Amino acid sequence: MSGQSLDPVVRGVLGKIPVPRCATYSSFLDAQGQAIDRGIALFFPAPHSYTGEDVVELQGHGGPAVLQLLLQRCLELGARLAQPGEFTRRAFLNDKLDLAQAESVADLIDATTAQAARSAMRSLQGEFSRAIRSLVEKMIALRMLVEAMLDFPEEEIPMPDVVQRDAQLGALHEELEQILRLAQQGCLLREGAHIVLAGKPNVGKSSLLNCLSGEEVALVSETPGTTRDVIRQAIQIAGVPLHIMDTAGLRASQDVVEQMGIARARSTLQKADLILILLDTTDGIGPEDRKILDELPPDTPRLLIHNKIDLLDQPARIEQPGKECHLYLSAKTGAGLELLRDKLLALMGWHQEAGVFMARERHIRALLAAQEHLQRAAGESARAEFFAEELRLAQEQLNSITGEFTADDLLGEIFSRFCIGK
Numbered sequence: 001m002s003g004q005s006l007d008p009v010v011r012g013v014l015g016k017i018p019v020p021r022c023a024t025y026s027s028f029l030d031a032q033g034q035a036i037d038r039g040i041a042l043f044f045p046a047p048h049s050y051t052g053e054d055v056v057e058l059q060g061h062g063g064p065a066v067l068q069l070l071l072q073r074c075l076e077l078g079a080r081l082a083q084p085g086e087f088t089r090r091a092f093l094n095d096k097l098d099l100a101q102a103e104s105v106a107d108l109i110d111a112t113t114a115q116a117a118r119s120a121m122r123s124l125q126g127e128f129s130r131a132i133r134s135l136v137e138k139m140i141a142l143r144m145l146v147e148a149m150l151d152f153p154e155e156e157i158p159m160p161d162v163v164q165r166d167a168q169l170g171a172l173h174e175e176l177e178q179i180l181r182l183a184q185q186g187c188l189l190r191e192g193a194h195i196v197l198a199g200k201p202n203v204g205k206s207s208l209l210n211c212l213s214g215e216e217v218a219l220v221s222e223t224p225g226t227t228r229d230v231i232r233q234a235i236q237i238a239g240v241p242l243h244i245m246d247t248a249g250l251r252a253s254q255d256v257v258e259q260m261g262i263a264r265a266r267s268t269l270q271k272a273d274l275i276l277i278l279l280d281t282t283d284g285i286g287p288e289d290r291k292i293l294d295e296l297p298p299d300t301p302r303l304l305i306h307n308k309i310d311l312l313d314q315p316a317r318i319e320q321p322g323k324e325c326h327l328y329l330s331a332k333t334g335a336g337l338e339l340l341r342d343k344l345l346a347l348m349g350w351h352q353e354a355g356v357f358m359a360r361e362r363h364i365r366a367l368l369a370a371q372e373h374l375q376r377a378a379g380e381s382a383r384a385e386f387f388a389e390e391l392r393l394a395q396e397q398l399n400s401i402t403g404e405f406t407a408d409d410l411l412g413e414i415f416s417r418f419c420i421g422k
């Protein structure tokens with residue numbers, strides 16, 4: 001429980017106020033003073049709590065019925081059920097966390113791999129926010145310089161100031177680039193990537209899915225048209241979550257159910273981050289394969305996989321004769337699977353960098369927008385007002401990441417550190 005007046009609830013349930021930050025063994029009482037359960041009570045007086053308000057934790061034996069009774073008792077005494085995320089929202093409103101940290105609480109809980117959990121923890125500890133704030137501070141310094149220039153007629157702007165301005169802008173650019181790279185990695189850890197297996201029937205799509213996931217998730221048979229529905233399997237490679245989707249083989253079919261499967265396969269392809277086109281090495285690339293390749297969404301990255309190399313006794317390998325990358329493997333023997341795993345990570349943009357922090361789409365969008373404003377600022381070096389405005393917009397984008405919007409912030413900064421009127 002969190003709030004400003006927990007006293008009546010706490011007294012009602014425990015019959016006393018527990019000593020702050022000590023584990024207090026106590027009965028949890030109903031309206032008649034009968035014990036509902038017995039357990040540990042922890043009291044964190046404001047402001048030293050998660051939410052910054054008074055917080056009381058009751059730890060009982062669990063079990064839905066007894067928990068329900070205890071909850072009911074607290075509601076009777078004036079508490080209400082929290083909304084989703086309300087504790088963290090209050091923590092944000094009370095300045096215990098900034099917005100990026102608050103988001104990372106949810107990301108930590110939702111993390112599907114150890115890597116993702118570690119990077120969420122890094123964001124929760126404020127590494128991402130600190131990086132953003134350091135960028136914002138440098139941006140403010142640059143804005144002060146540029147806004148000071150506004151007071152001079154253009155021909156009187158001191159040259160050293162112009163040189164300094166351009167050097168600072170260049171440095172900002174580089175720092176933003178680095179943060180963006182780490183955030184994009186974090187975003188990949190959070191969201192994972194959607195990889196779709198496609199190709200004509202019987203080339204080994206389902207076999208490859210099973211091979212990658214280490215489980216027999218999809219039926220494999222020598223009868224073409226075995227897979228109908230889209231089969232999804234979550235796997236991880238080096239801690240990066242990947243959602244692999246096996247689809248019905250693409251061909252002209254008379255079977256109504258197979259046609260439905262093929263329609264699903266086509267719509268799944270539209271949403272893929274990466275498409276793996278499977279080919280049968282013993283057949284080479286035939287007209288059906290070419291037709292499939294021609295119909296793929298043109299902008300989605302793709303990898304051509306030549307399966308069944310075991311039948312020709314060929315080695316696993318990667319070849320890149322032109323634009324397209326060809327990988328030769330065997331879903332049956334597993335030869336070439338490591339090559340595939342590494343290639344998938346590379347195609348998804350994973351560099352296994354140290355210090356990756358968890359980030360979301362929202363953050364990436366804000367960083368990209370800030371980057372664009374910096375680029376525009378660079379193009380406005382002759383027009384100081386426009387230059388200053390682009391910087392202001394870039395800063396606004398960055399502030400939206402940590403949830404600090406006030407324009408007054410900047411005014412305060414300027415007046416506290418500058419006194420141009422003197």
Ligand SMILES: Nc1nc2c(ncn2[C@@H]2O[C@H](COP(=O)(O)OP(=O)(O)O)[C@@H](O)[C@H]2O)c(=O)[nH]1
Binds near residue numbers: 201203208222309
């Ligand atoms: N020799 C060999 N056979 C394979 C390989 N991969 C799949 N197959 C066989 O090819 C047939 C079709 O496989 P399946 O995974 O169902 O293909 P899909 O229709 O593309 O999903 C099955 O009989 C598999 O055992 C491989 O790498 N080598």
Ligand SMILES: [Mg+2]
Binds near residue numbers: 249
């Ligand atoms: Mg199949």
